[in-house]
Amino acid sequence: GAVVSQHPSWVICKSGTSVKIECRSLDFQATTMFWYRQFPKQSLMLMATSNEGSKATYEQGVEKDKFLINHASLTLSTLTVTSAHPEDSSFYICSAYRSYEQYFGPGTRLTVT
Amino acid sequence: TQLLEQSPQFLSIQEGENLTVYCNSSSVFSSLQWYRQEPGEGPVLLVTVVTGGEVKKLKRLTFQFGDARKDSSLHITAAQPGDTGLYLCAGGSQGNLIFGKGTKLSVKP
Numbered sequence: 001g002a003v004v005s006q007h008p009s010w011v012i013c014k015s016g017t018s019v020k021i022e023c024r025s026l027d028f029q030a031t032t033m034f035w036y037r038q039f040p041k042q043s044l045m046l047m048a049t050s051n052e053g054s055k056a057t058y059e060q061g062v063e064k065d066k067f068l069i070n071h072a073s074l075t076l077s078t079l080t081v082t083s084a085h086p087e088d089s090s091f092y093i094c095s096a097y098r099s100y101e102q103y104f105g106p107g108t109r110l111t112v113t
Numbered sequence: 114t115q116l117l118e119q120s121p122q123f124l125s126i127q128e129g130e131n132l133t134v135y136c137n138s139s140s141v142f143s144s145l146q147w148y149r150q151e152p153g154e155g156p157v158l159l160v161t162v163v164t165g166g167e168v169k170k171l172k173r174l175t176f177q178f179g180d181a182r183k184d185s186s187l188h189i190t191a192a193q194p195g196d197t198g199l200y201l202c203a204g205g206s207q208g209n210l211i212f213g214k215g216t217k218l219s220v221k222p
Contacts, residue, residue, distance in 0.1 A: 004155075006155075034209075034210075041217070042214070042215075043212045043213065043214045043215045044156070044212045046209075046210070049209065091153075093155050093156070095155075100143075100144055100161065100163070101146065101161050102146070102158070102203075102210055103158060104148075104157070104158075105155050106154050106155045107153065107154060107155045109153065
């Protein structure tokens with residue numbers, strides 16, 4: 001099966017700092033990757049669609065200047081949470097698209113203090 | 114706007130019981146996926162159904178796609194504690210997935 005990794009798996013940062021999360025497709029090339037956010041006991045909320053070599057497409061209500069997405073290669077997409085605040089604390093999950101299916105990474109738990 | 118409604122939201126059963134989770138929409142989907150997610154982990158793809166009326170089996174799990182491709186069901190036979198988790202249905206086209214709110218299943222020994 002397709003394998004997607006995320007790094008780091010958890011991170012604690014201070015308010016006002018920036019955090020970068022990496023999403024890699026390990027055994028296939030993904031022209032499209034997705035970033036989701038999940039609050040406790042809730043379903044996944046799509047934040048943005050990341051396309052290799054082009055600008056990401058953000059969902060309504062998601063600040064593109066706060067959540068910077070870069071998809072520089074066919075196997076790597078990054079999400080940078082800039083000037084993080086406690087309300088940005090959440091579980092961030094990426095997925096890579098292949099053959100009509102999405103394969104998810106293990107998630108990154110971000111805690112902003 | 115496409116929406117997927119899952120029911121029930123919560124389900125607590127004893128080991129050995131059967132259960133069915135439903136995923137309904139007023140929209141047609143080109144495909145529908147079922148995922149299982151455990152706390153602190155990403156969702157794991159269980160199955161993809163693409164043809165109206167399709168039935169797929171994965172050991173004790175049976176997945177069905179409605180004839181009109183607007184709804185799907187997941188049936189678990191003789192549930193085990195290891196089946197505990199959040200079950201998510203997701204429908205989509207062209208890669209974009211819309212997720213249901215999930216069904217949190219707890220199977221007690």
